[in-house]
Amino acid sequence: DSGVTQTPKHLITATGQRVTLRCSPRSGDLSVYWYQQSLDQGLQFLIQYYNGEERAKGNILERFSAQQFPDLHSELNLSSLELGDSALYFCASSVADRTGNSPLHFGNGTRLTVT
Protein backbone atom coordinates (compact mmCIF):
# COMPACT_ATOMS: atom_id res chain seq x y z
CA ASP A 1 0.00 0.00 0.00
CA SER A 2 1.58 3.24 -1.19
CA GLY A 3 -0.59 5.43 1.02
CA VAL A 4 -2.01 7.31 -1.98
CA THR A 5 -5.78 6.92 -2.26
CA GLN A 6 -7.71 7.39 -5.48
CA THR A 7 -11.46 7.37 -5.91
CA PRO A 8 -13.44 6.05 -7.61
CA LYS A 9 -11.72 2.89 -8.76
CA HIS A 10 -13.91 2.59 -11.83
CA LEU A 11 -16.00 5.12 -13.71
CA ILE A 12 -18.20 4.55 -16.73
CA THR A 13 -19.74 7.52 -18.45
CA ALA A 14 -20.96 8.71 -21.82
CA THR A 15 -19.34 10.96 -24.39
CA GLY A 16 -19.82 14.64 -23.71
CA GLN A 17 -20.08 14.19 -19.96
CA ARG A 18 -17.88 15.57 -17.19
CA VAL A 19 -16.24 13.60 -14.38
CA THR A 20 -14.09 14.34 -11.35
CA LEU A 21 -11.33 12.06 -10.13
CA ARG A 22 -10.07 12.44 -6.59
CA CYS A 23 -6.68 11.81 -5.01
CA SER A 24 -5.50 11.90 -1.42
CA PRO A 25 -1.71 12.01 -1.15
CA ARG A 26 0.42 10.20 1.39
CA SER A 27 0.52 11.85 4.79
CA GLY A 28 3.17 14.56 4.73
CA ASP A 29 3.48 14.74 0.94
CA LEU A 30 2.95 18.17 -0.54
CA SER A 31 3.31 17.39 -4.26
CA VAL A 32 0.63 15.68 -6.32
CA TYR A 33 1.08 14.45 -9.87
CA TRP A 34 -1.46 13.17 -12.39
CA TYR A 35 -0.66 10.65 -15.12
CA GLN A 36 -2.74 9.09 -17.88
CA GLN A 37 -2.16 5.57 -19.21
CA SER A 38 -4.00 4.52 -22.35
CA LEU A 39 -3.87 1.05 -23.88
CA ASP A 40 -1.74 2.16 -26.79
CA GLN A 41 0.45 4.58 -24.88
CA GLY A 42 2.64 4.50 -21.85
CA LEU A 43 2.32 6.61 -18.73
CA GLN A 44 1.90 10.23 -19.78
CA PHE A 45 2.48 13.05 -17.33
CA LEU A 46 -0.43 15.48 -17.13
CA ILE A 47 0.14 18.00 -14.36
CA GLN A 48 1.86 18.60 -11.01
CA TYR A 49 0.80 20.63 -7.98
CA TYR A 50 2.81 21.56 -4.92
CA ASN A 51 1.10 22.87 -1.80
CA GLY A 52 -1.83 24.15 -3.80
CA GLU A 53 0.09 25.72 -6.65
CA GLU A 54 0.52 24.41 -10.16
CA ARG A 55 4.16 23.50 -10.79
CA ALA A 56 4.36 21.75 -14.14
CA LYS A 57 2.18 20.85 -17.07
CA GLY A 58 2.57 18.01 -19.48
CA ASN A 59 0.35 16.89 -22.34
CA ILE A 60 -2.86 17.88 -20.60
CA LEU A 61 -5.80 18.72 -22.85
CA GLU A 62 -7.65 22.01 -22.44
CA ARG A 63 -10.77 19.99 -21.60
CA PHE A 64 -8.94 18.72 -18.51
CA SER A 65 -8.19 20.72 -15.39
CA ALA A 66 -6.96 20.01 -11.91
CA GLN A 67 -6.53 21.66 -8.55
CA GLN A 68 -5.04 20.94 -5.17
CA PHE A 69 -6.97 21.99 -2.11
CA PRO A 70 -5.72 23.36 1.24
CA ASP A 71 -5.98 19.89 2.78
CA LEU A 72 -3.65 18.76 -0.06
CA HIS A 73 -6.08 16.43 -1.77
CA SER A 74 -6.35 16.93 -5.50
CA GLU A 75 -9.05 16.60 -8.11
CA LEU A 76 -8.72 16.04 -11.84
CA ASN A 77 -11.70 17.28 -13.84
CA LEU A 78 -12.33 15.85 -17.29
CA SER A 79 -15.03 17.48 -19.43
CA SER A 80 -16.60 17.02 -22.85
CA LEU A 81 -15.40 13.46 -22.68
CA GLU A 82 -14.48 11.58 -25.84
CA LEU A 83 -14.02 7.88 -26.46
CA GLY A 84 -10.27 8.42 -26.60
CA ASP A 85 -10.24 9.64 -23.02
CA SER A 86 -10.85 6.09 -21.84
CA ALA A 87 -7.74 5.26 -19.84
CA LEU A 88 -6.26 4.62 -16.43
CA TYR A 89 -5.62 7.83 -14.50
CA PHE A 90 -2.99 7.67 -11.80
CA CYS A 91 -2.20 10.07 -9.05
CA ALA A 92 1.20 10.14 -7.36
CA SER A 93 2.59 12.12 -4.46
CA SER A 94 5.99 13.06 -3.13
CA VAL A 95 7.41 15.09 -0.28
CA ALA A 96 9.32 17.64 -2.28
CA ASP A 97 8.51 20.31 -4.81
CA ARG A 98 11.14 19.10 -7.18
CA THR A 99 12.21 15.49 -7.43
CA GLY A 100 15.75 14.25 -7.41
CA ASN A 101 16.06 12.40 -4.15
CA SER A 102 12.30 12.25 -3.68
CA PRO A 103 10.43 9.22 -5.05
CA LEU A 104 6.92 9.47 -6.41
CA HIS A 105 4.43 7.10 -4.82
CA PHE A 106 1.48 6.10 -6.96
CA GLY A 107 -2.09 5.23 -6.19
CA ASN A 108 -3.88 2.34 -7.86
CA GLY A 109 -5.65 4.56 -10.32
CA THR A 110 -9.11 5.26 -11.63
CA ARG A 111 -10.19 3.33 -14.70
CA LEU A 112 -12.31 5.60 -16.86
CA THR A 113 -14.46 4.11 -19.60
CA VAL A 114 -16.22 6.50 -21.98
CA THR A 115 -19.01 4.90 -24.02
Added chain:
Amino acid sequence: DAKTTQPTSMDCAEGRAANLPCNHSTISGNEYVYWYRQIHSQGPQYIIHGLKNNETNEMASLIITEDRKSSTLILPHATLRDTAVYYCIVRGYNYGQNFVFGPGTRLSVLP
Protein backbone atom coordinates in the same frame (compact mmCIF):
# COMPACT_ATOMS: atom_id res chain seq x y z
CA ASP B 1 11.80 11.98 -23.89
CA ALA B 2 12.96 8.97 -21.92
CA LYS B 3 16.70 9.06 -21.32
CA THR B 4 17.06 5.36 -20.68
CA THR B 5 17.27 2.20 -22.80
CA GLN B 6 15.97 -1.12 -21.53
CA PRO B 7 15.39 -4.51 -23.16
CA THR B 8 11.81 -5.00 -24.24
CA SER B 9 11.36 -8.28 -22.41
CA MET B 10 13.17 -10.83 -20.27
CA ASP B 11 12.42 -14.20 -18.73
CA CYS B 12 13.64 -15.48 -15.40
CA ALA B 13 13.16 -18.83 -13.65
CA GLU B 14 11.35 -18.75 -10.34
CA GLY B 15 13.78 -18.71 -7.42
CA ARG B 16 16.65 -17.39 -9.50
CA ALA B 17 18.01 -13.87 -9.48
CA ALA B 18 16.52 -11.50 -12.03
CA ASN B 19 19.02 -8.98 -13.38
CA LEU B 20 17.41 -6.13 -15.30
CA PRO B 21 19.80 -3.82 -17.16
CA CYS B 22 19.34 -0.17 -18.01
CA ASN B 23 21.51 2.13 -20.11
CA HIS B 24 21.57 5.83 -19.32
CA SER B 25 24.68 7.04 -21.12
CA THR B 26 23.66 10.73 -21.06
CA ILE B 27 23.01 10.88 -17.31
CA SER B 28 24.08 14.09 -15.60
CA GLY B 29 25.98 14.32 -12.36
CA ASN B 30 22.97 15.30 -10.26
CA GLU B 31 20.51 12.82 -11.77
CA TYR B 32 19.25 9.86 -9.78
CA VAL B 33 18.41 6.45 -11.21
CA TYR B 34 14.94 5.24 -10.21
CA TRP B 35 13.29 1.86 -10.68
CA TYR B 36 9.57 1.24 -10.63
CA ARG B 37 7.44 -1.71 -11.61
CA GLN B 38 3.86 -2.04 -12.72
CA ILE B 39 2.00 -5.28 -12.13
CA HIS B 40 -0.86 -5.70 -14.58
CA SER B 41 -2.85 -2.44 -14.43
CA GLN B 42 -1.97 -1.49 -10.88
CA GLY B 43 -0.24 1.78 -10.05
CA PRO B 44 3.52 1.90 -10.61
CA GLN B 45 5.30 0.67 -7.50
CA TYR B 46 8.47 2.39 -6.33
CA ILE B 47 11.32 -0.11 -5.90
CA ILE B 48 14.60 1.71 -5.32
CA HIS B 49 16.70 4.67 -6.39
CA GLY B 50 20.33 5.76 -6.19
CA LEU B 51 22.81 8.40 -7.24
CA LYS B 52 26.20 6.74 -7.52
CA ASN B 53 26.54 4.15 -4.77
CA ASN B 54 24.98 0.72 -4.87
CA GLU B 55 21.74 0.53 -2.93
CA THR B 56 19.83 -2.31 -1.33
CA ASN B 57 16.44 -2.52 0.31
CA GLU B 58 13.97 -5.24 1.17
CA MET B 59 12.80 -5.50 -2.42
CA ALA B 60 15.91 -5.29 -4.56
CA SER B 61 19.48 -4.16 -5.11
CA LEU B 62 20.59 -1.44 -7.47
CA ILE B 63 24.06 -1.64 -8.96
CA ILE B 64 25.28 1.52 -10.71
CA THR B 65 28.48 1.38 -12.76
CA GLU B 66 31.33 3.64 -11.78
CA ASP B 67 30.85 5.85 -14.83
CA ARG B 68 27.08 5.91 -14.04
CA LYS B 69 26.20 5.18 -17.66
CA SER B 70 24.33 2.01 -16.82
CA SER B 71 22.72 0.22 -13.93
CA THR B 72 21.25 -3.16 -13.03
CA LEU B 73 18.27 -3.91 -10.85
CA ILE B 74 18.62 -7.23 -9.08
CA LEU B 75 15.69 -9.17 -7.66
CA PRO B 76 17.59 -11.79 -5.66
CA HIS B 77 15.01 -14.58 -5.62
CA ALA B 78 12.34 -13.92 -8.21
CA THR B 79 8.83 -15.20 -7.57
CA LEU B 80 5.82 -15.43 -9.87
CA ARG B 81 4.50 -12.25 -8.23
CA ASP B 82 7.50 -10.34 -9.60
CA THR B 83 6.14 -10.70 -13.13
CA ALA B 84 5.64 -7.08 -14.19
CA VAL B 85 6.86 -4.25 -16.39
CA TYR B 86 9.98 -2.67 -14.88
CA TYR B 87 10.80 0.96 -15.58
CA CYS B 88 14.19 2.63 -15.24
CA ILE B 89 14.06 6.43 -14.99
CA VAL B 90 16.76 9.06 -14.57
CA ARG B 91 15.69 12.14 -12.71
CA GLY B 92 17.33 15.33 -11.53
CA TYR B 93 16.07 18.20 -9.45
CA ASN B 94 13.31 19.09 -11.85
CA TYR B 95 9.57 19.39 -11.80
CA GLY B 96 7.27 16.50 -12.51
CA GLN B 97 7.17 16.74 -16.25
CA ASN B 98 10.68 15.34 -16.32
CA PHE B 99 9.71 12.13 -14.54
CA VAL B 100 9.32 10.25 -17.80
CA PHE B 101 8.30 6.61 -18.12
CA GLY B 102 9.56 4.77 -21.18
CA PRO B 103 8.22 1.41 -22.37
CA GLY B 104 10.19 -0.53 -19.70
CA THR B 105 11.13 -4.21 -19.59
CA ARG B 106 8.44 -6.84 -19.35
CA LEU B 107 9.81 -9.44 -16.93
CA SER B 108 8.18 -12.85 -16.96
CA VAL B 109 9.04 -15.12 -14.06
CA LEU B 110 8.52 -18.71 -15.17
CA PRO B 111 7.70 -21.65 -12.86
